[in-house]
Amino acid sequence: MQTFLQEILDLLKTRASSSRATSNPTRYKELIEQSGPDIFARRLGFSRKKINSSCFQRDTWVDCPWISFYSRNTSKPGLGYYLVYLFAGDGSCVYLSLNQGTEGFQQVVIQKRKQDLNILTEQVTGISKNDIDLHQITNSERPKLYSLGNVMSFVYKDGAIPSNEDLVSDFEKLFNVLESIEYTGFKFYQVEPQSLFCKVTAAELRKIKEKSEYYPKGIYLEISEEHKAINVIKTQLNSSIPTYANFYHSDNECWGSRVLEVIHDVTSISSSKIVRVGRMSSSNCYVYIANFHQVSKEFINKLVLKKKRIDSKEITAIANTGEKFSFPYERYDFMREMQKKTNLDLSFIKDLKETLLENGQIILAGPPGTGKTLVAEELGRVIAGIENVKLVQFHPSYTYEDFIEGLRPVPTSAGIKFDASPGVLMKWANEARDKQEKYVLIIDEMNRANLPKVFGELFYLLEYRDRKIDLQYSKGFKLPSNLYIIGTMNTADRNIRALDHALRRRFEIFELGARSDLLRKFYNNKKEQAYSVDKLIEGFTSLNNQLRSEIDRHHEIGHSYFMKKEITREILKRVWDRKIFPLIEEYYINYKEDKLQIKFNFDVLWPEEVNGTDRDDTKDT
Incomplete structure (x- = not known):
């Protein structure tokens, strides 16, 4: 990896700005499009199908060559989050960047989303969140989009590429960040989700805290229907978008909560669970909140995603604005x-x-x-x-x-x-x-x-x-x-x-026991399998019934052994030979192997199928 990255930089330093060609175009193209991705796939244990690269497009050499790595949920750079090696056009450096898709999004939305992602991953150490400079040699738009989409990166200077071990470590750090983004369900919203932001009096805040402690599962806030955010909040909840409320009283009193629903009829709800907030009107609604907890003022400042940061004086005016708010990963479900x-x-x-x-x-x-x-x-x-x-x-x-x-x-x-x-x-x-x-x-x-x-x-x-x-x-x-x-x-x-x-x-x-129902749920979410799932579960259940009756429930075989992307009888046989039967041999340490193979017979547990029918059920012709 180290040698490859340095060789690309060396070649980029030789190219003429007019043609954007290097001194050895054939070698350069082979490195970027074939050898490099193969090296990374081998050293990182990454699927080659999830690696893409380019240095030559539309009959011309690109300004800044790249090698990208897609996660399980992303297959195109414009449609999600991904990792990418971005080589500076003049060969001065290479970035390993966590990047986001920019296609179809306004620049202000991309910047706001980047800021939210930085909050989401603010505890990751050793990573630069500064803008990247790809030193492009023409006025091409593509490098500018890479720079715009960059969330965080490692930068490796020409002549100072780290060791292979450090490169692998850096990649794993960023890929963990990428996975954490996916775990949060962080979505591409054209407009950032809006929160309910309320400036409250000391008495209102005290009541909310007291009732939240008494009713930990949630309380209701009675709020005027005229509040600017209410209609947006309802729409977000109906669309299953995580929605939150924040309450501000003073520099030392900032609180947050999850919004679960907005209702109008509270006849079946105890009045002791209701707190009035703000001015009432002829039409009020009731906002059900839970997980009420204190947050720092600095944390609130980070959540308000404006074009510029706000200070403690400006925060008091937020309740009367139409600004949008976002929240970090710990609030997601x-x-x-x-x-x-x-x-x-x-x-x-x-x-x-x-x-x-x-x-x-x-x-x-x-x-x-x-x-x-x-x-x-x-x-x-x-x-x-x-x-x-x-x-x-x-x-x-x-x-x-x-x-x-x-x-x-x-x-x-x-x-x-x-x-x-x-x-x-x-x-x-x-x-x-x-x-x-x-x-x-x-x-x-x-x-x-x-x-x-x-x-x-x-x-x-x-x-x-x-x-x-x-x-x-x-x-x-x-x-x-x-x-x-x-x-x-x-x-x-x-x-x-x-x-x-x-x-x-x-x-x-x-x-946590061996469970056939979890095995069935696993395959219910997948395409039809080459081997019958019913037969798979039937053999799984029969095997564990025997182990339970002869030893105990603590020596059953767990369902995760049988959870594969694709299940065929050949795959099942490999799992049996390499993982399950050796475990059974440990359980029956005093049994001879040939007797144990008769006692636990793979062909009996999972018979071969012929045209969808068990071979044992076919009649002689």
Whole structure:
């Protein structure tokens, strides 16, 4: 990658501005359109079908050659978000840019959307959000559109291209940002969604806070129908566009909430749930809000997407303007995204979320292949968004020093000394401390480690979140209240019943079993498969019935083993031979292989089909 990027810059420096041709056009074109994409696909593990490039269009050499990478939901650069290497026309540098489609959008909308995206990813470090300069050698419009669409980028100067490892790391950072944008459901709105912005009195704000605490599921605001934003809010809600309300009283009193509905008939609603806001009129409506929470004044300033930033004096006049407002990713509905990715019932996801928020820590337990890690990661995003989720995987050699804190060697001029160094948990806890936003730590495969030995004083801190305790090397350590812990446990390795009693008392445990209904939901959303989904599920159910009756439910085979983009009997056989049967051999360690193959026969579980009919059902002719 490093050599390729530098060679392109070297070739660009040789080209004449009149013809835009390099000193070796054949090599240049081959690098951009074939060798380069192949190198990136191989080094980045990226699908070659999702990589496009160009240096020659419409019988002329383009000003600024490019190599673009599309996500799962984007196939054309003008229609979504994508990553792209943009080479400066004079060979002075190359940018790795997170770019947005610009076709059909006014410049002011593109700029406002870029600002919103910058808020959405403001915690990403090491990335430039400045404008890019492609040093074009003609007055072509295309480089100007790339510059306009740039959201954030890495810049690599001629002669200072980083190592391959750093290039891969930079790409992964930006691709994670790209995925986070997709997780938020951030849409291409021709006009930015508008919010309900209310300047409230101290008495009104106090009532809203009191009633929101008493009714956490939501309250109703009685607002004049003449409020400028009401009709727009109704339209957005009818179109399933996430809509929000913000309340401003003073420099230190800024609050936000989600708008769920606007109604006119409240005869069935208790009057104690209603707060009057602003001047009333002959026609009032009732806005149902939830998730009422305080935000900083600086945060409010970021949300108001005007051509220029506003100051604290201007913010007081917002309620009387027709300006549009946008909101960062943490306000988007991660719960719906989690439901789509996991196929779990929304009620179960809500139970997971509410239990974690209330208890501070939970365990997701189940046999192999039941999607525990996926559920944990998605739940982490529901709680804390994208950037505030960290995953660590335990293993048999994991220690207290790795997880909490320990002594580590530090070279000095006098030799080696040992200093107390924080482990994964302490680092993440310190990161979360004194922050308003939530943080999540996922402990994957947590039962593979010696938990009492690894956790140490953490047992005390998990039960008494409001107290401090002295660790082996640190005094007065306390878990921040905004740090939540999700553990995953493979019950085939260690039965839940064998867990340490102290651990069970501190974690609420959710079992994720092997489920045929999730398997069916997965394939219901896909095209018709070459192998019958009914037969697939029939064999899956039969296999697990046998394992459950002979061992227990903790040793079933999870549904995720069978979730493929396309399922054929050949693919199913490969999964059986390489993943499932070796696992069954571990379960039946004392069985001989030939007897076990008879006991669990692939051809019996998933018989071959002939013209849509099982071979076993055909008659001899």
